[in-house]
Amino acid sequence: MRFAISLLCLVALTGAAGAPCAEGRLSGEASRQDMRPPGAIPLWPEGVPGAIKDGGPEVLADGRVSNVHEPSLVPFAAPAGKRNGTAVIICPGGGYNRLAIEKEGATTARWLNSLGVSAFILKYRLKEYGHPAPLRDVLRAVRLLRSGAPRWGIAPDRIGVLGFSAGGHLAASAGTLFDDPDGRTGADLDRVNARPDFLVLVYPVIRLIGPDAHTGSGKSLLGANATPEMLERYSLDSRVTKDTPPAFLVHGGTDTSVPPENSALFYLALRHAGVPAELHLYREGAHGIGLEPNHGPMSDWPGRCAEWLAMRGLL
Amino acid sequence: MRLIASVMCALVVAWGTATLHARAQQPPAAVTDRQNVQQPAAIPLWPEGVPGAIKNGGPETLDQGLVRNVHEPSLTPYRPPTGRSNGTAVIVCPGGGYTVLAIDKEGVAVAKWLNTLGISAFVLKYRLKEYGHPAPLRDVLRAVRLLRSDAPRWGIQPDRVGVIGFSAGGHLAASAATMFDAPEGRTGAALDAVSARPDFAILVYPVIVLTGPYAHAGSRRALLGEAPAAELVDALSLDTRVTKDTPPAFLVHGGTDTAVPPENSALFYLALRRAGVAAELHNYERGTHGFGLQPDPGPISGWPQRCAEWLAAKGLAALGLL
Numbered sequence: 001m002r003f004a005i006s007l008l009c010l011v012a013l014t015g016a017a018g019a020p021c022a023e024g025r026l027s028g029e030a031s032r033q034d035m036r037p038p039g040a041i042p043l044w045p046e047g048v049p050g051a052i053k054d055g056g057p058e059v060l061a062d063g064r065v066s067n068v069h070e071p072s073l074v075p076f077a078a079p080a081g082k083r084n085g086t087a088v089i090i091c092p093g094g095g096y097n098r099l100a101i102e103k104e105g106a107t108t109a110r111w112l113n114s115l116g117v118s119a120f121i122l123k124y125r126l127k128e129y130g131h132p133a134p135l136r137d138v139l140r141a142v143r144l145l146r147s148g149a150p151r152w153g154i155a156p157d158r159i160g161v162l163g164f165s166a167g168g169h170l171a172a173s174a175g176t177l178f179d180d181p182d183g184r185t186g187a188d189l190d191r192v193n194a195r196p197d198f199l200v201l202v203y204p205v206i207r208l209i210g211p212d213a214h215t216g217s218g219k220s221l222l223g224a225n226a227t228p229e230m231l232e233r234y235s236l237d238s239r240v241t242k243d244t245p246p247a248f249l250v251h252g253g254t255d256t257s258v259p260p261e262n263s264a265l266f267y268l269a270l271r272h273a274g275v276p277a278e279l280h281l282y283r284e285g286a287h288g289i290g291l292e293p294n295h296g297p298m299s300d301w302p303g304r305c306a307e308w309l310a311m312r313g314l315l
Numbered sequence: 316m317r318l319i320a321s322v323m324c325a326l327v328v329a330w331g332t333a334t335l336h337a338r339a340q341q342p343p344a345a346v347t348d349r350q351n352v353q354q355p356a357a358i359p360l361w362p363e364g365v366p367g368a369i370k371n372g373g374p375e376t377l378d379q380g381l382v383r384n385v386h387e388p389s390l391t392p393y394r395p396p397t398g399r400s401n402g403t404a405v406i407v408c409p410g411g412g413y414t415v416l417a418i419d420k421e422g423v424a425v426a427k428w429l430n431t432l433g434i435s436a437f438v439l440k441y442r443l444k445e446y447g448h449p450a451p452l453r454d455v456l457r458a459v460r461l462l463r464s465d466a467p468r469w470g471i472q473p474d475r476v477g478v479i480g481f482s483a484g485g486h487l488a489a490s491a492a493t494m495f496d497a498p499e500g501r502t503g504a505a506l507d508a509v510s511a512r513p514d515f516a517i518l519v520y521p522v523i524v525l526t527g528p529y530a531h532a533g534s535r536r537a538l539l540g541e542a543p544a545a546e547l548v549d550a551l552s553l554d555t556r557v558t559k560d561t562p563p564a565f566l567v568h569g570g571t572d573t574a575v576p577p578e579n580s581a582l583f584y585l586a587l588r589r590a591g592v593a594a595e596l597h598n599y600e601r602g603t604h605g606f607g608l609q610p611d612p613g614p615i616s617g618w619p620q621r622c623a624e625w626l627a628a629k630g631l632a633a634l635g636l637l
Contacts (some may be wrong), residue, residue: 105518246600253593264585267598271578276570278600278614281584282562283625297595297624307614308600 019136040072043140049185063102071137071239074121076109084116086314087154089141093165095219103290104164127220132182138174139194145191160198168204175199176239199247206262207235214258240269246276248308250301252285316632330408357389360457366502380419388454390437392619393426401423401433403631406458410482413537414444420607421481432632444537449499456500457631458509464509483534485521492516493556516564523579524552557586563593565625567618
């Protein structure tokens, strides 16, 4: 544990530059020169496991990040007077090809901050790596925050993961595969519990095979030649147990990219395992609306989510 | 018709007294109350005679907001204030396990709420365990046919006639949505020629399946008897009856409902999706059974607002009317 703490200090020194709680910046001129936004916390200060050499630079274009080789957390601390100790790791979507870091990242972080929740945008590795790199990244993010909770002004037992689309698949992976051997790297931090305390899944990819599957995510995560067994193994409704954390799910009925059956099936699996869950399936709501207004009743999903968080005593 | 009217008058007086008493205990907040002080007249569903009527079935009773022993099924209209009607009509099916009708909290209260949205509401008194299947189905389909065939009289549009149902009343509403063309819904009356398909369905903690781990055994017994044939049980497990012609539906269910598990709503939703029917579902983490319009504290208390938003998005209601 002590080693873990000193590791954390190292993390803070390398990444945080003395202002770890300052709002991270993700776009604009600065990012073109320095791909790591100020305040970003590298997930793997000891070296990224399985790093690809000469992978080329990370790219940010139109609010989307691609070619991630240095996974990190970008902290958005809740205002000091408002902070309630709850932390949420945000997994932007993008089919495991890229990250919608603006629309599904920064906007979400600012909304969470308005609720007093500290937010951490996760930049996770993508198709260049495939499984298990994204899983390792998200689990490491939970372990980092939990082990360094006081430093971030958060409670170690109030760490949630929120994900959109493929980021929802990653969040649901954290919720179901937190103890999976694939998620460990031999690091000291492996001993820290990686189970999220709650999940928020927004138009999540759950199935990678079958009629409701998002095949693009399956391909990017598991390769074009993945066997049906592999695809089923990471169709996460099949991995739910009684230890899966409580979840809030929201999905739109006009989502032609990731059908809402993904959320419904995960909900049914949670119910089957006796895990508390809440499911909002709107009649209308296309894929990728993020927190945009003017998409009808579904645009109010953050209100539903805030009510759920409040009910669970997290606000 | 005159004879029927006088029969209905007697009925209305009988339970009107109790309803007025119940209303007196409610806060006098709603503006509409003043206009509805007089108990509206119930419309008998079967003026030509109730099909399969049981003779000497004894009197209908109303006790503590629960109606029992229904032999004269009827619709009781509740109209929006003058000038506020938007032409949408909703038939309200109270729950009660096909044994009783929770006529106040899942009937009258719901009707008055719908009135605030500009919707004309009609509380359905349908036949129960004394009859069993297909009497409740016939009653609800007849209600749709009656309203649709005589829409101008009620100031409603014949293509905006929906059903809302709670618990077993949700089973009945979902039956209307899936079995509107079923032969057992017809009686040989001239009105059989009128379409009985609701234009939309609102299902609140509905009973959907009558078999398997999520079944509501009480509703099955009351509807189908002690030892029904497996085929009949399957046929009235309504997720099996959804087709592309099933109307769009809105579903809400609480996760701590131990009487009717929320899987009922989720399975119906999935069946609607499979058939290509537009649907919306709100399954809250917490919410027990039978809350009506006064839910358990917490997020689920917002369900009427979710429903109003859904109706408004479909052009069936106006928000912020009153």
